[in-house]
Amino acid sequence: MIFIQIIVGWIKRFAYESQQLFFFSLKMLRSMAGRPIYPAETFEQMYLIGVGSLFLIVLTGLSAGQGMTLQFSNELAEFGSKNYLGRIMAIAILRELGPILTGLMVAARVAAGITAEIGAMKSSNQIDALTAFGIDPIRKLAAPRLIGLIVMLPVLTIICDIIAIIGGWIIAVFISHITSTTYITAVKNRLVFGNLFIGIVKPIVFSFIIGFISCYKGFSSEGGTKGVGRATTESVMLSSISILIANFIITKVVYSFFRGYL
C-alpha cells in the first residue's frame, strides 16, 4: 500500500512539474517575441556558451572521431571493406554522435551554469528586485540564454562534426593506412541533404530542451544554497535524459517519413 502511495506521489509530482515546465516554456517563447530586447546580454550568453564550450567540444569530437575510426577500421578490415570507413563515419557523426555528444556536453556545462546562476539570484532576492523595478525577469535572464543556445549549439555541433571527421581522417590515413582520397570521397558521398538536415535539426531541438529546463529549474529553485545545488543537479539530469529521448524520437520520425532523403 505504501509502495503504491509512493508511486502515485511520484506520478502526481511528475505531472505537476511537467505542467509548470510547459507553462514556463510558453512564457519564455513569448518573452523572446516582445520588447525590450537585450542584445548585450544575448551576445554575452552566445560568447559564454559558444566560446566557453569550444575546447570541450573540440576534445570530445576529436576523441569520438578517433576512437570510432579505430574500432570500425578493425571490424571493416575483416570483411575487406575499409574503403567504407569514411561513409560510416560521416553517417554516424552527422546523424547521431555529433549532435548527441555536443548536446550532452553543453547540457552538463551550460545547463548547470544557467540553473546555478538564476537559482542564486532567486535565493538572494535579485529576481524579486528586477520584478520590483518593472523588469520582466524571464525576458531579461531567460530569453538571452535561450537565444544564445539556439544560435550556438548548432554551431558547436558543426564544429564537433568537423573535428570528429578530421580525427577519423588522422586514424584512417596514418594507422589504418587508407588513402586520404578514399576517406574524403567516402565522407563527401554521405554529405547529403538528409544527413545535414538531421544534424542541424537535432541541436536546435536540444537547445530548446536545455534552455527551457535549466531556466525553469533556476527560477523554481527553493531552499537556499542547498536548493540551488539540488536544482542544478536535477537540471543536468533532466536535460540529459530529455536529449536522449528527443534524439530517439527525431531519428525515428526522420526514418519513418524522410528515409528517401538520407
Add this chain to the structure above:
Amino acid sequence: MIEFRDVNYAIGDKQILKHVSFRIPAGEPRIIVGHSGSGKSTILRLILGLACPTSGEIIIDGQNICGLEEKRLREIRRQIGMVFQDGALFDSMTVGENVGYYLLEHTEMKLDEIEDNVRQMLGFVGISDEYLDRLPDELSGGMQRRVAIGRALLSTNPKIMLYDEPTTGLDPQMTTNIISLINRLMEHRHVTSIIVTHQIADAFKIGDRFIFIDAGEVAFDGDVNGLRDSKDPRVVEFLGPFRKSIAHVHKIDFV
C-alpha cells in the same frame, strides 16, 4: 493609501497570513513588527504584487491590485521603492550600475546624465564616489543597505517605500545611520513608508504607528501608547523588557 481587506495568503497547506486588515494613509509611515517567520515580509511581497493573496483585497491608491495583469502591475510597481533584506543588489554589477539600473532600463537618459544622477544619489545616502566602481561584495552590510536605498529612490522616485528588515545584522553605528536615513526620507519626501522589522528597539526610533503581526494575524494596530498599554499577551510577550522603556525612546534625526 494602502489598504488590506481581509487578506489571506497560503503556500500549499501552510497558512501564512490570516484575515489581515489595515489601512495606511498616504504619506504616513507604518512599522510592522513581529517575530521572525510571522508573515511580515509576505505583506511587502503582496504589496509589490510578487505574490497573490488566496483571498481578500489589497488596495493601492483606490485600485485592487489582486489579479491585475502584469502590465498594469508593472505600472503600479513603478510608484513603489523596495529595499530588500540584505539589499538584493545585483552582484554582477558595480555600485554605480546598480543605482543607475532603472534609469538605464526605462529612460532615454544618456550615460553621463545617469552617472550624474547616480553620484548625487550616492551622496544623498552617504556613499562616497570612490565606491562607484566597486562590486556589492566589496561593501559592508550597512553600505550595501544604503546603496539599496539609493537604488530604490533613484529607480522610481517612489510614492511608497518598503523596507524589509533594514537594520538586521548591522552594527549599532550602521544601524543608527540607516535609521536616520529612513527618517530623513520620510520627513523630506513625505513618502508612504512601511518598515518591516523584528528589531523592536530600532522600530521605536523610526515611527510611532505600529502593526504587530503574530502567526500571520494582526494582533495590534495603533500608536506607540496603545502598544505600550496593550494587555494582549502576545504583545506583552513580544515587547518584553522594552515595554517599560518605550516612553524614553525618541526618533533619530538625520545628522
